[in-house]
Amino acid sequence: MAVPPIPPKYTWAYTDWSRPSDPINVIFINIYLEEIQNYLEIERNWEVPGLFASDQYIPVQNIINSSSQNLQLVKRIDSFHFTRYHARFWNLTRYIRDVRCIIVAGVHLDRFRGTGHVSADFESIEDFFANECRQNSVWQVTYDEYEIGNRFAGYELPYNDGRATVVRRKRK
Numbered sequence: 001m002a003v004p005p006i007p008p009k010y011t012w013a014y015t016d017w018s019r020p021s022d023p024i025n026v027i028f029i030n031i032y033l034e035e036i037q038n039y040l041e042i043e044r045n046w047e048v049p050g051l052f053a054s055d056q057y058i059p060v061q062n063i064i065n066s067s068s069q070n071l072q073l074v075k076r077i078d079s080f081h082f083t084r085y086h087a088r089f090w091n092l093t094r095y096i097r098d099v100r101c102i103i104v105a106g107v108h109l110d111r112f113r114g115t116g117h118v119s120a121d122f123e124s125i126e127d128f129f130a131n132e133c134r135q136n137s138v139w140q141v142t143y144d145e146y147e148i149g150n151r152f153a154g155y156e157l158p159y160n161d162g163r164a165t166v167v168r169r170k171r172k
């Protein structure tokens with residue numbers, strides 16, 4: 001199955017939509033959010049971050065409506081939360097026709113700077129995350145498969161090649 005049309009390109013910290021925050025860089029097709037969470041928590045040591053993570057938003061249907069993420073997961077690199085892998089997931093299934101389930105994710109490296117975390121790396125963390133997913137024997141992972149068109153945000157962000165990794169269920 002092809003990737004459904006027009007997934008959102010970025011996530012936003014504020015719903016004035018003035019400045020995108022992180023690129024959407026992973027797309028799950030026909031894999032449910034609960035399955036993603038269970039796998040990453042149980043098999044790959046990811047966890048729900050609790051208080052140490054902020055909400056972000058994507059526009060849905062039109063620019064007026066927005067949705068905060070349905071799930072956040074982090075994988076700690078140090079014992080605290082200063083440096084970590086961070087993924088925010090949105091379930092878009094009810095907004096996109098003709099697909100059973102689509103989840104989009106923005107994954108990045110967080111570094112703690114002063115008052116909060118900033119996204120410090122995208123492309124290599126997308127590859128790291130793709131590799132985490134590739135360890136799941138029933139998922140098929142294609143690096144940088146889908147040209148989502150978010151390479152240039154209009155201001156400086158860490159490097160991102162504009163192509164999202166796609167994760168599907170393997171055919172039996």
Ligand SMILES: [Ca+2]
Nearest residue numbers: 144161163164
């Ligand atoms: Ca990419």
